[in-house]
Amino acid sequence: MSAEMDTIEHELEDSIATLRQAGIRITPQRQAILKFMIASHTHPTADEIYQALSPDFPNISVATIYNNLRVFKETGIVKELPYGDSSSRFDFNTHNHYHVICEQCGKIVDFHYPQLDEVEQLAQHVTDFNITHHRMEIYGLCKECQDKKSNS
Numbered sequence: 001m002s003a004e005m006d007t008i009e010h011e012l013e014d015s016i017a018t019l020r021q022a023g024i025r026i027t028p029q030r031q032a033i034l035k036f037m038i039a040s041h042t043h044p045t046a047d048e049i050y051q052a053l054s055p056d057f058p059n060i061s062v063a064t065i066y067n068n069l070r071v072f073k074e075t076g077i078v079k080e081l082p083y084g085d086s087s088s089r090f091d092f093n094t095h096n097h098y099h100v101i102c103e104q105c106g107k108i109v110d111f112h113y114p115q116l117d118e119v120e121q122l123a124q125h126v127t128d129f130n131i132t133h134h135r136m137e138i139y140g141l142c143k144e145c146q147d148k149k150s151n152s
């Protein structure tokens with residue numbers, strides 16, 4: 001087994017243990033969605049997960065995917081990244097990190113940087129809001145899209 005496969009299996013076991021502790025039943029569909037989330041580093045939408053799994057699970061629906069993502073979110077296994085009107089993306093890695101987003105193809109890449117906690121304190125101080133969290137997104141053109149542009 002490759003190191004990558006080994007990590008995925010490990011994270012899958014951990015996540016299943018977390019779900020079981022929360023009293024959640026592990027169905028084959030639920031396990032497949034979880035595994036897809038762990039293996040993909042692309043922050044997929046519910047629709048993308050549906051497209052990927054429907055060949056193996058002909059009875060699966062987008063609603064099933066959504067229900068499962070909601071369960072994973074409630075147990076803290078995935079984080080939802082809402083984007084206004086367009087569909088949310090889902091992130092398996094809930095450790096604090098920021099995102100760099102391609103303006104052309106929409107790809108989201110993790111960017112690890114020390115948390116800007118002082119911004120929250122300052123925002124709370126200045127606005128009197130009870131600040132709950134913050135989200136930072138950095139935009140640009142990914143390598144693939146830069147190459148496409150220079151080739152056309």
Ligand code: ZN
Nearest residue numbers: 102105142145
């Ligand atoms: Zn791109």
Ligand code: MN
Nearest residue numbers: 091093109110
């Ligand atoms: Mn991420």
